[in-house]
Amino acid sequence: MVFFQQYTRELIATGILVILFVLLRIITSKLVRRYAKSSHTIEHRTNLVIKYIHLFINILAVTSLIIIWGVQTKDIFIALSSITTVVGVAMFAQWSILSNITSGIILFFSFPFKIGDVIKIHDKDFPIEAEVEDIGAFHVFLKTNDGEMVIFPNNLLLQKGISILKTHFDDKEFVD
The missing domain is CATH 2.30.30.520 (SH3 type barrels.)
Incomplete structure (x- = not known):
């Protein structure tokens, strides 16, 4: 019981974030599917774009939860910079992968x-x-x-x- 009294704000903020998270995923999926249907885009490409958008929303939600529960911003940046450094060193071709993913999204929306x-x-x-x-x-x-x-x-x-x-x-x- 003490836990709920001590962390009431965090619990309410987490509940609101979960509701916003679910709504944002549903709304973006419907918007992308509506755009894909109007431009006669193939389902496979539509699902890829939805997957990328959901990944971005998931990252935002996890970051928001970390901030809500009191992790210091300085610690988040240190952890992210360390992870980014390791990934950058371990995967030299990372820019190429990101470039191809971004290009795939551009090809989806521009539909040349x-x-x-x-x-x-x-x-x-x-x-x-x-x-x-x-x-x-x-x-x-x-x-x-x-x-x-x-x-x-x-x-x-x-x-x-x-x-x-x-x-x-x-x-x-x-x-x-």
Whole structure:
């Protein structure tokens, strides 16, 4: 009983945070799904973006709980900087991973091409003309006319010029 009397403010703030956390996750999921439906975005890409947004909301919620329960801000920054340093040293290619995730989100919202489109990537060293097979969180999977599968990083797609030549279904007949 003493615990509840001593930590009443923290318990109330935690309850409010949990309610806000659940509401924020539901609202953001519905907004992203509504946007995806209006722009005819594929469910797989929609789920990836929702997963990224939920991860960000989870990090904010944990940080808020730490602050609510009285952990000093100085201690939080020391712990986060230590973790970031270890991760940065241990994973030298971290910027590339974050860049590809960010590029995947940008490709989702800008929607420059979709699965089934035939695109040409204007790269002077390695030009590619292929059909978009799948768009993932880190890579776009392309299939050339020769049947070769090319896996292209999302961040390079934003750096290179791309021409959308035709859709996959333009020259095919559908038969029941």
